[in-house]
Amino acid sequence: MKKIKVSLESVRDEIKSFYDYKQWHLLTLNGLALAENKMEVQWIFSKYEAMDEIVVYYTEIENTETIPSIVDMIPSAIISQREIVDMFGVKVDGSEKGLYLDEDSMQRPLSGCSI
């Protein structure tokens, strides 16, 4: 597993220059609650037909910041983005709430500060 730290502004450019759709596929987006109102966002990629070659792009953000969308490059990211919006209560460009949670159910269950 190779971890590459990027900044929130440059993440789209980094992924754009790295992602070749015939060689890599997006495993998932992952969130990780760090402390009060801070979280880590990871974009996990894996290579086709290679022995366990996994690349993780990650960045640390405040909960109030907006994560840029990568759906135009990788269409399958849309579902992971909607999940991260529900689970952590952050904003992602173009992804709406309501994949799993309703208005009146528990909000931001994984964000760490709602416990």
Next chain:
Amino acid sequence: MKKTINIPLGSQHISLLEPVRFKFECENEKIISVDSDVGFVHRGIERACTTKFKFDAIGYVVARVCGLCAITHSLSYTAAIEKLLGGEITKKAKYLRILLLELDRVHSHMLCLSHTCENAGFEAMFMRIMGDRELVMEIQELLTGNRVQFDYINIGGVNRDISSEVAQKIVNNLYEVKQRVLGYMDEFTNNWSLSLKFKTIGALSLDDAYRLNAIGPLARASGLNIDVRNEIGYLPFSEVGFVMQTHSEGDINARNIVRLNEILNSILMCENILSGLPEGEIFTKLKGKPNGEAVVRFEAPRGELMYYVKGNGSAMLDRVRIKTPTFASIPAFSHIFVGENYADAPAILASFDPCLSCTAK
């Protein structure tokens, strides 16, 4: 005037095993857009893994994410914890894990094939395959003690040893299953009325499979070489005779043929394991608490399953992220529906083998 009509499918429908709601926008018979709601089964297991349960119990909790691929879930989680604890398990335990993994794949694929037939209107084939599936369920019960939720895999090995009588029974039943599957192979390739329902319906091209990150039998039916059993080293899949099965057509028929070939390959692997099962212990005690992060992937019957586990050196984990095969394939599903006839929608849906309780966790 509006020319399209909206037809809902779900959340409760005779062709669905699980609650999922699709809203098809149709123009005459053709589907022109799909909207789906997959969140009916969301229970909150990811949060419970970090707040309610200690790390040594989670292997049995995550098995309840999905009853069909329960073994793959607990195996992936256990492999991640073993990676963090840094221990090595015995060879016999590894072989027994593959044995159960492949038996699970056989019964899951048989269920999917029978369900596809039922949704295409071939009730007799559904009954035939479901009847033969009991042969596999029987040996699973003998091997693990339960038919569906096995709880067979433990951190450090497996929970139950195999006796020579059970091994003999497994070999006998698998021989029987193999003969039946060869019979289905004939039916699925040569039956004219099934070909009307399956051939050229619900096709996914290779380029789209790449572009939409399709995985599992769905991608392999389009000719994309993705099988995690080929890409990992925790378990010795190549030693026991794993061969990747692909097809080039990408339609429902291709998916069925890929599944049938995988069943035959899995049966071969099980036979190889039982003929060359190494001697030794089935359990090694691993000490310590998980610390650090690990990503583990396994091939579930429906495709690639990923676990991300982060521990902090105590009994409670920081994060367990479960990426399930159906979850990642939803964009590909929606893409395939567009342009098909509404009447084929249940059969196409069954051919994906969707697992919503995996998706929503």
Next chain:
Amino acid sequence: MFDLKKYRKKSPWILHYNAGSCNGCDIEILASLSPKYDLERFGVINTGNPKQSDIFLVTGPVTYRSRERLVELYTQMPEPKVVIAVGSCTCTGGVFRDMYNVEDGIDRYIPVDVYIAGCAASPELIIDGIVKALEILEQKSKEMEKPHKLFREATSEGGIVNRRHSALKVGEIDEEN
């Protein structure tokens, strides 16, 4: 003339709803309908339409989003109806108890007649449960045949009570007189 009561007993139809289960019990229900266990010998058919069903098989601990559908399906079924909770998590919440999106069992929302334990409930147990449900269904059909009679109850102060709602109690009084 159609003897509906007889047909209902000989061929009860099943409605199955998954309210958030792990699929384990659902595939066991399918397995019990398949040739080895052959639930269809009791005339049972799995149907997708609540308006034609007599027995309601529910699996899963009831997730937050599926609870309205569960109640909706229950109310759409015609009387007499029997509800069977299949699996430990349907009965009590099981391993999912106290998770944030789970409602801890279906008896919080609809009345349950038969509880089937097990994770996952085995086909043998499901068959036993459905046979038990057939008895209850017959009993409920008989109950329905009793005529609607209004009567004055001794304990309530001049209140008029529908006979069917307190059928058992009325029977006891009848016997005493």
